[in-house]
Amino acid sequence: MNGIAEKPNGSMLDGRELFVELSIPTVDGVFTAGYSEAGLCSLTFPQAMSSARSSADTSGVTAPVSQWHRLATAAVARALAGKPWEELPPLDLANGTDFQRSVWLALCRIRCGQTLSYGQVAEAIGKPKALRAVGGACGANPIPVLIPCHRVLAAGRKIGGFSSDPKWKRLLLQREGVQLSD
DNA sequence: TAAGTGCGTCGTT
DNA sequence: AACGACGCACTTA
Numbered sequence: 688m689n690g691i692a693e694k695p696n697g698s699m700l701d702g703r704e705l706f707v708e709l710s711i712p713t714v715d716g717v718f719t720a721g722y723s724e725a726g727l728c729s730l731t732f733p734q735a736m737s738s739a740r741s742s743a744d745t746s747g748v749t750a751p752v753s754q755w756h757r758l759a760t761a762a763v764a765r766a767l768a769g770k771p772w773e774e775l776p777p778l779d780l781a782n783g784t785d786f787q788r789s790v791w792l793a794l795c796r797i798r799c800g801q802t803l804s805y806g807q808v809a810e811a812i813g814k815p816k817a818l819r820a821v822g823g824a825c826g827a828n829p830i831p832v833l834i835p836c837h838r839v840l841a842a843g844r845k846i847g848g849f850s851s852d853p854k855w856k857r858l859l860l861q862r863e864g865v866q867l868s869d
Numbered sequence: 870t871a872a873g874t875g876c877g878t879c880g881t882t
Numbered sequence: 883a884a885c886g887a888c889g890c891a892c893t894t895a
Contacts, residue, residue, distance in 0.1 A: 786880060805888050820880040822887040827881090841888065848887025856887090874893075882885085 707748050711760050713767055715858070718832075720759050722752045726777030727759055730830045732851050759833070766832050769862030771799040775833060782829060786817075790824035797838045800863045804842050826850045832859065844868040 706728075711718040716733025745753040755776030762772035780788050789812045796811075797803055803811070805825075809818040825836040831851070837859040841847035846867055849856040860867065 784880080809888090814879085816877085817879055819878060819886065819888045823880065823885095824887095826887050836887085839887080842890085846887095850887065853887090870895100872894085875891090877890095878888095880886100882883105 705749075705752075707752060709745060709748070709752075709756050711756075711763050713763060715767055718763055720756060722748075722755055722776075723779045723781075725779035725781065727755055727775070727833070728779035728782065728829060730759075730763070730832060732831070732855055762833055766835075766859070767862065769799070769859070769864065772833075778830060778834070780829070783824075783827065786820065787824040787827055790821055791828060791830075791834050794825070794828070794834050794836055794839065797835055799835075800865060802838045802840050802844070802860075802865055804840055805847070806842065808839055822848065831855075835859075838863075838865075840867070 705724040706721060708719055708721050711720055711730075713733075718733060719729075719731045720727060721729035721731075745756055748756075758774055758776040762775055765772040780791060783791065790808060793808055793811045805821045806815070806818045808821045809815050812821075814820075821839075825839055826848070828834050828836045828850075831837070832855075837849070837856045839847065844867055846853065846856065846869055857867070
């Protein structure tokens with residue numbers, strides 16, 4: 688399934704824009720990473736209907752993309768092991784609104800094994816009353832796992848929501864040694 | 870206690 | 883104008 692593809696947000700390529708999808712095989716299934724000319728722009732969890740394709744074949748992509756993909760692949764492996772990663776490729780967050788970007792950046796500052804509540808994230812970006820909108824921005828996170836939206840819990844250390852299967856949120860938190868109240 | 874209802878709040882569609 | 887990956891106060895059982 689590697690190669691040129693449609694962007695996750697549905698917008699078609701305009702011919703000037705680069706977008707490639709490469710697979711990231713892991714112990715928990717095959718993730719899919721999307722790259723633009725600016726960096727990593729999407730990451731999706733293994734699909735229920737997993738494709739037979741399992742190798743990350745970077746032949747035919749530009750040098751920066753293959754380097755970014757090495758970094759992303761290593762980082763995802765570390766994340767799934769519940770450990771902090773060394774380095775990330777540049778993240779292309781151009782899709783998001785200013786508000787969403789401010790939330791996603793705040794999430795990137797939460798360390799492995801540490802969690803914040805939606806309210807605390809809202810405070811961190813200087814909009815203490817926008818806690819509900821923070822949930823919306825988490826749901827719009829184009830790069831889950833590496834932009835660790837799973838480290839945002841509801842008040843009282845309850846699990847809170849998760850756009851894709853909540854089992855991933857529980858799994859990631861458990862691997863990081865985070866204890867939930869429910 | 871546990872579970873359910875109502876409402877303030879605000880970014881997004 | 884309606885809808886949430888929220889949080890709190892306030893019923894009910």
